[in-house]
Each structure stands twice: as structure tokens, then as C-alpha cells.
Amino acid sequence: MTKAMVVHAFGGPEVLSWEERDIGQPGPGEILVEQAAAGVNFIDVYFRTGLYKPASMPFVLGKEGAGTVVALGEGVTSVAVGDRVAYSGANGSYAERLVIDADEVVKLPEAIASETAAAVMLKGMTAEYLLRRTFPVGPGTVMLFHAAAGGVGLIAGQWAKHLGATVIGTAGSAEKCALALEHGYDHMINYREEDFVARVLEITDGKKCDVVYDSVGKDTFPKSLDCLKRRGLWATFGQSSGKLPDIDLSILNQKGSLFATRPSLFGYVSNREEREESAGALFDVIASGAVKVRIDQTYPLADAAEAHRDLEARKTTGATILTV
Missing domain, CATH: 3.90.180.10 (Medium-chain alcohol dehydrogenases, catalytic domain)
Known part of the structure; x- marks a missing residue:
């Protein structure tokens, strides 16, 4: 028993x-x-x-x-x-x-x-497959990671910085932003006070990101796509704010021939x-x-x-x- x-x-x-x-x-x-x-x-x-x-x-x-x-x-x-x-x-x-x-x-x-x-185990291995296999990051990579102060986010920030990436994150309070900055993030955006798309454009001088890692779902779509460079990758791996709507894939073409993937740890x-x-x-x-x-x-x-x-x-x- x-x-x-x-x-x-x-x-x-x-x-x-x-x-x-x-x-x-x-x-x-x-x-x-x-x-x-x-x-x-x-x-x-x-x-x-x-x-x-x-x-x-x-x-x-x-x-x-x-x-x-x-x-x-x-x-x-x-x-x-x-x-x-x-x-x-x-x-x-x-x-x-x-x-x-x-x-x-x-x-x-x-x-x-x-x-x-x-x-x-689950959070760290999720960070592993996202950063090393879904979109392998390294020197020169510019990435955005939503929920940066969460369990996966704090691991991913440190690991991505260790791999040489420029790491941008979002969180919902000043305290969470400060925490993420202590864990590898180069830039943090408080999404309750700032438009994260506008801040990404400012941080990157309009060049945007190579990859967006998004576990939030409904609340960050479709704005996550507006943070991506042409042919960038949107990796949506969770939905903490609610289920994503049905997506017309033509939006990926409209926003720059983007790639999108819905991975899970168990697929890796x-x-x-x-x-x-x-x-x-x-x-x-x-x-x-x-x-x-x-x-x-x-x-x-x-x-x-x-x-x-x-x-x-x-x-x-x-x-x-x-x-x-």
C-alpha cells in the first residue's frame, strides 16, 4: 500500500x-x-x-x-x-x-x-530539447523566452547564456524580472507594464529574434510571431494562459515565412x-x-x-x- x-x-x-x-x-x-x-x-x-x-x-x-x-x-x-x-x-x-x-x-x-x-527532470529536460534540438542556440542567436521566471524559464535562461545566446525574457512583475536577470537573461520585459513586441524591437534595433519559446499560449498569440525575424521559429510548448485558438497557417506566410512547431518532451x-x-x-x-x-x-x-x-x-x- x-x-x-x-x-x-x-x-x-x-x-x-x-x-x-x-x-x-x-x-x-x-x-x-x-x-x-x-x-x-x-x-x-x-x-x-x-x-x-x-x-x-x-x-x-x-x-x-x-x-x-x-x-x-x-x-x-x-x-x-x-x-x-x-x-x-x-x-x-x-x-x-x-x-x-x-x-x-x-x-x-x-x-x-x-x-x-x-x-x-521535466523542466530541465524540456529546456534541453528546446535549446539544443528544437532550435539549437549558440553565439549570435537572439531569442525570446516567455515566462522567464518559471521553472523552465530560469533553467533555459542560464543554459542559453552558457551556450552564447542573447537572451530576452518576459515576466509579469518587477520581482520576477529581477529574478530572471539573475539567471542568465540579458533583457527582461514586464508584460503587465510594457508591450513586449515594442520592447523586442527596441532591444534588437528592429532586427527581432531568431526564435521565440512560448509556453503561455492564448495571451501571447499572435504577438509572439511579431517578435520573429523572417524565417524565424515559433516554438509553442505550453498553454498556461489557455488553449490557443485554431490557427490559419497563412499567418506564418504573412508575418515573414515563419516556422512553427508544437513540441513536447515526450517527442524528444x-x-x-x-x-x-x-x-x-x-x-x-x-x-x-x-x-x-x-x-x-x-x-x-x-x-x-x-x-x-x-x-x-x-x-x-x-x-x-x-x-x-
Whole structure:
């Protein structure tokens, strides 16, 4: 048995139910992980509200976490009992214990604490694929990153600066802008006080950006497109402000033969090899000191509903974790 945060019906944070569940023993190819912490992400909100549909109801919320292997199923050789591991993309991390496919986890190096891994796996690997594979940034790249003070944004700002890019960000308060400037951003725009398109034009002397990374969705469309150079790329990878409207693709032609993509982490780490490569790059950049991980909010796992309320109210910065 384990205690877990279960969703029986879609809705607000109040639908989260802290209850006991029988998870059984790991089967062939599976492991049992005793959790140290679970990460909190907007994708959890999407599943809780029903914007994204789970495979079945009821279900345990959560997509990332870290802990210690306490039992092995038949045939598992990639990890051993006692190994510290982390994962992103698997279902059910809001739990004290979790049975998971062994291929879903990566081993943690000594330099990475379990709490750090729980905070950074989904967000950090998202930053990795965006900056290194969706649009590989480097010296000379000019980029705009919305929600710069969020969990992905603070990692992406530092990593992009480490790669040599000029990094512009947006956030919704002076405090969040100041925080992002401490984490790699060259320029910050308070979107509540300034027109971010006009400021991008000013910052770039009218040349605009090579790429816009946009997890906000409804509130930043179509203005994100106006920040792009001819043949620039709009990478829309989330919708924290609401679902995007149906888009007439001719707008990309009208605004400069633009490219657009709607990527997700799971399209970039669909197998064990890709997962280990992405996580390895993330762990290396953290261990080097180039990227520092901020865990700004910590809640007991049983208080996950409060964490969701704060996340949706945009009261959070950096990473948020639930501790067991």
C-alpha cells in the first residue's frame, strides 16, 4: 500500500484526494521506487482539469520525481536496489511509492541531490530539447523566452547564456524580472507594464529574434510571431494562459515565412537512449555550475492542492516540489 494523490473527477485543486492505494509488486521490467520528492508542473494542471486526458480514471497525478529503488521486477538489470533514480514523463509521481518501468528512470550521479532531480527532470529536460534540438542556440542567436521566471524559464535562461545566446525574457512583475536577470537573461520585459513586441524591437534595433519559446499560449498569440525575424521559429510548448485558438497557417506566410512547431518532451525522449542522453546533458550542465536550480516552493505531498492553487495563481517562481 502507498498514500497517493488521486483524481476521481476533473476539476479544480479540490478534486485532489489523498488516499491509500494498493500498487502491488513490480512486474517484469519494473521497479518499486520509494519517493523522496515529486515535481509540480503545469502539465499536472492540464491532466487534473481534463485538458489532457489520462488513460483511465481514477488516476494518480504527477509526471516527475526522484527516489530510491527498493525492489526489482524480473529481468531488471539496468538498476539495483539502493540506486537513486529520477524520471520524467511517467505517470503517478504524487505518491509515497511508485511502480515504474525500469526503462523510464535514469540513475542519479552523486553531484545531483534527489530533491534537485525531482525539481528539474521535466523542466530541465524540456529546456534541453528546446535549446539544443528544437532550435539549437549558440553565439549570435537572439531569442525570446516567455515566462522567464518559471521553472523552465530560469533553467533555459542560464543554459542559453552558457551556450552564447542573447537572451530576452518576459515576466509579469518587477520581482520576477529581477529574478530572471539573475539567471542568465540579458533583457527582461514586464508584460503587465510594457508591450513586449515594442520592447523586442527596441532591444534588437528592429532586427527581432531568431526564435521565440512560448509556453503561455492564448495571451501571447499572435504577438509572439511579431517578435520573429523572417524565417524565424515559433516554438509553442505550453498553454498556461489557455488553449490557443485554431490557427490559419497563412499567418506564418504573412508575418515573414515563419516556422512553427508544437513540441513536447515526450517527442524528444521516447526511448531509454534519448532519455539518458537528455538527462546526462542536464546533469552535466548543473554539475558544472553553469545552471543553478532554484527550489523556491516546497510543500508536503499531502498539500498538493495548495501547490496547485499557487501555481495557477502565478504566485510561484523557479521550481516547486512535493516532499514525502
